[in-house]
Amino acid sequence: MIIQTDDLWKKYGRFNAVRGLSLAVPEGSAFALIGANGAGKTTTIKTLMNIVAPSRGTATVLGVDSRRISPRELAQIGYVSESQDMPGRMTVAGYLNYLRPFYPTWDRKLEADILGQMRLPPNRRIKDLSHGMRMKLGLACALPFRPKLLVLDEPFAGLDPLVRDEFMEGLLHQAGEMTILISSHELTEIEGVATHVAFLDRGRLLFQESMSDLTDRLRDVRVTLDREASAPAEPPQEWLDIRTSGNVLSFVDTRYSEEGLAARLNAVAGGVRTIDAQPIALRSIFTTLAKATRDGGAAA
Secondary structure (H helix, E strand, C coil), X not given: CCEEEEEXXXXXXXXXXXXXXXXXECCCCEEXXXXXXXXXXXXHHHHHCCCCCCCEEEEEXXXXXXXXXXXXXXXXXXXXXXXXXXXXXXXXXXXXXHHHHHCCCCCHHHHHHXXXXXXXXXXXXXXXXXXXXXXXXXXXHHCCCCCCEEEEECCCCCCCHHHHHHHHHHHHHHCCCCEEEEECCCHHHHHCCCCEEEEEECCEEEEEEEHHHHHHHXXXXXXXXXXXXXXXXXXXXXXXXXXXXXXXXXXXECCCCCCCHHHHHHHHCCCEEEEEEECCCHHHHHHHHHHHHHCCCCCC
16 A cells, blocks of 8 residues: 555644544555545645644555655655645746756656646746646646655645646646545546545544445435335435435435345335436535435445
């Protein structure tokens, strides 16, 4: 695993921002951290990058304890954050000139390709760039040395749709062999990129799994009955977001299996005419699980 945490905690005063987090990020994956504001995503990333120290537990990045990350590891990690500080008085070209000596693997041709693709003005001072251009500059600084790990912390915050598309185009074009750890609320943008996902809630990990497994096991199920539909008095625990309209019963099945589904539905609801089960987009998965967690139910 390129990143691994074991019972990781981060406490600020009496507040636990991260609580007992055990996470495993496979090498070569595009791993998405999702969760509501305050879920602990940014704190987790800052702990992994040794920006803040864990209160207890362990985290390893590139096989090294996060508290002992050295220039050798940093030269293999690209980091782009929505709140990233950059020297405003420097120009785009001047900042890149400053960064190059820190990275032995810096590729000048790749740098030029990215600057052209992102349409970044080399002679403009960083403080005069728009927020979207600064985010693209962050990516342009993180990719030319071909990092083994690219960490993106809320990279789409405040970006308009066109800039988001250009950012993702630049990322996908240069992805190569690196592992990507991304935290974002723009779930539509990362759905086509993420190979794995972890759902955080109030500092705790509710689940982590591959995107293929997640989308396979969650389905939006619509059941047409031969009578007026009503919500079951004791629905299965794996049913979330139960809705009724006329003779239609709908719900999200978090443990979907086609085998025996009709028999299970007849046992719970009775009088089943038709069953339609459709895959769910990542954004809808997130909102359904977040609502279930907020309401005190099982998230997955």
